[in-house]
Amino acid sequence: MTRFVTKAAALAAAVFPLVGVGVAGAQTQAVDEKTGPVSFANIASVRIGDEGQRGGALITETQRSPLLPGQSKLGADRVSVPKDDGERATFGGHYQIDLGRYSASQNPYPPGIASRDHNVFAALLATTVPTATAETNYALRDNWQGSAEPAANTVLVLEGAKTSVECTGPAKLAATSSVARLWVRQAGGALGIVPVPGGDAGLQLKNLRLGPPGDITNADRATTVSDLKLTRVAAFDQLIRQDGWRGGDHTAVAGWRVEITTHVKDAQGAALQDVRTSIVLGGVSCSVPTGFVAKAATPAGGTTATQAAVPTQVPAGYLGAAAPATDGDGSRVPLGIGLLFGGVFFAAVALLLGKRRKTGSG
Known part of the structure; x- marks a missing residue:
């Protein structure tokens, strides 16, 4: 147990470094960690099975806004889900979600969609207004279909997807979920464009050539x-x-929610079981407490205290019975540990700022 906690603490120190909070940052009052304005951003997360039933969830790295003005941004190395064998075991091994950037030989998108880096961040503005954004191109692949060409296994594409939130005040909450074009695998086998649903309307598709997220005994691709x-x-x-x-x-x-019900059948067409999979792409949120009033914007030509970049990223984690334990190299901690040490980090920053304010006033 001691070794486990030590590894978790070491990882937290790497993810939540205290360096970078300069004297200028100390001049700004930190917002309250538990009740103050806050935002979160997550590029993609998955749940296998209905909530409350046996299954598992894979939650990729989540960005949390800092306690001082600044932002936390997802690293460019997250280009797909799953990212490694641990995530693949949780996800099931068949599905893959591509997140924008790809190599020429591994292009999962329809012709004309260029490789790009995602833009996913949670920020606290100088006015203490929390905001978050997630934008990229998403492609859902079913590699169980067995094609050597990546795009031939793609079932759904959200081209130019962007989700964003901004909480300017209790009565001024803004949220948008947009997409330039939607592509779906058609009955004839090709990816085709379908209308983007407006408002709260959803897009419902039946009998897609899409299998379960993981192996099921006697499951047949043709049926x-x-x-x-x-x-x-x-x-x-x-x-x-x-x-x-x-x-x-x-x-x-804001965000895009994909709900899949897979009707698994054997080679004779007999029903074996139904499998539910839920995916949220570009999940973002922001919150403010009752009575929150944003600070006045800095006048033109004025100066304001700034904070050096301070990562506030919650590591990827697992939920449920399908979740594996920690990776052998200790690069991932069980769900909740990253959040626990995130709280330690935030508390340490507040304490550091408090001491500096006392020193300055004494």
Whole structure:
């Protein structure tokens, strides 16, 4: 147990370094960690099975806004889900979500969609207004279909997807979920463009050539099909998140939610079981407490205290029975540990700032 806690603490020190909070940063009052304005951003997370039933969830690195003005941004090395064998074991091994950047030989997108880096961040503005954004091109592949060409296994593409939130005040909550074009695998086998649903309307597709997320005994590719529903995230509970991803008195949310029901059949067409998979792409939220008033913007030509970049990223984690233990190299900690040490980091920053304010006033 001691070794486990030591490894977790070492990882937390790497993810939440105290260096970078300069004297200028100390001149700005930190917001309250538990009740103050906050935002979160997550590029993609997955739940296998209905919530509350046996299954598992894979939650990729979640960005949390700092306690001082600044931002936390997802690293460019996250180009797909799953990212490694541990995530693959949780996800099931068949599905893959591509997140924008690709090599020429591994292009999962339709012709004309260029490789790009994602832009995923959670920020606290100088006015203490929390904001978050997630934008990229998403592609959902079913590698169980067995094609050597990546794009031939792609079932769904969200081209030019962007989700964003901004909480300017309790009565000024803004949330948007947009996409330039939607591509879906058609009955004839080709990817085709379908209309983007507006408002709270969803896109429902039946009998897609899409298998289960993992291996199922006697499942047959020729007879197994899936129903898919794509909707905008409209409530905080629709996000797939760690416990530390909190809301507040007034919360705005955005994201794209993909719900898949796979009707698994054998070679004779006999039903074996139904498998539910939920995916949230570009899940973002921001929250402010009752009575929150944003600080006045800095006048033109004025100066304001600034904070050096301080990462506030919650490591990727697992939930549920399907979740593996820690990786052998200690690069991932069980769900909740990263959040725990994130709280230690935030408390340490507040303590450091408090000491500096006392020193300055004494």
